[in-house]
Amino acid sequence: MRGFSAFALGMTLGFVLTRTDFCMHSAFRDAVARRAGPSLRIWLVALTVQLVVVNAIAAFGVISIPLPITAPAAALVGGVAFGIGMVLAKG
């Protein structure tokens, strides 16, 4: 049953991503080129809403947030590799 909820949520996400043409690759490219494209705006709206709602429900104890440990070198090198890969794969 829980697996079904996961699949249904993923399906909704896939549906929404396709219909809205939201794409993190476009969002990053917009940001880098200082363009105010729709993907960048969608990302910023989603980020703001989540900043408020997720931290609020965590403060009320609805969810617990296990933060990953900070490994700056891995995060930075991995991020750069991912960013280059994103442009090459157009994803």
Add this chain to the structure above:
Amino acid sequence: MVTSEATAFASWLAVPVALSPSIPEALGTSTWLVVAVMCATIFGLLLAFRRREPLDRGWIPAGMILAALGVATWVGGAGAGWHWGLSVTGPARSLLAAVIAVDTGPLDWGALMVAGIPAGAWLAARTRGPVTWRTVPAPTFVRRAFGGTLMGIGGTLAAGCNIGNALTGLSVLALSSAIATVGMAAGVAAAVLIEHVGRARSRMRLAEERR
């Protein structure tokens, strides 16, 4: 199999530092102050965007729906042991391990969520018209496959992809996600720059050949 050198390099990179995993803790301030500053900055940016370049309002509900799905993932997954928001890299690894029959334990909640994404994407496309498989020219295929490999390696090293870090991790103020997001922006900037230089060069070459 990954060579031992690559494993050693990855674990050398992955050495944690004595820094708090949370941005507000590392800065010595409260969560809500950081949230307020980030929200105010984004709000200002969005207002400036609207003034500079009016766009169809569809992006506002789209962002809200995406955020709602993110919250639903946090809440819905918690009961099934999934303590994170929207994420693709980690679950994709679990899914791949299950497909190639590596025993890494049961398929997690996130893996089933990721499995649903292409199904939903197909449905969204199919309800608009017929869907067909497409192939890309061989050079494009190689380029994309190489890019995909870099995304896999990068996403594994940085413990998350663009969604897992730049949306989910950043919204819970994870320091490592902020670093990874800066890295991704730098990687995109570098790759776009190289792309432009390459294109300008080939244009110059074409112009010279014509002459």
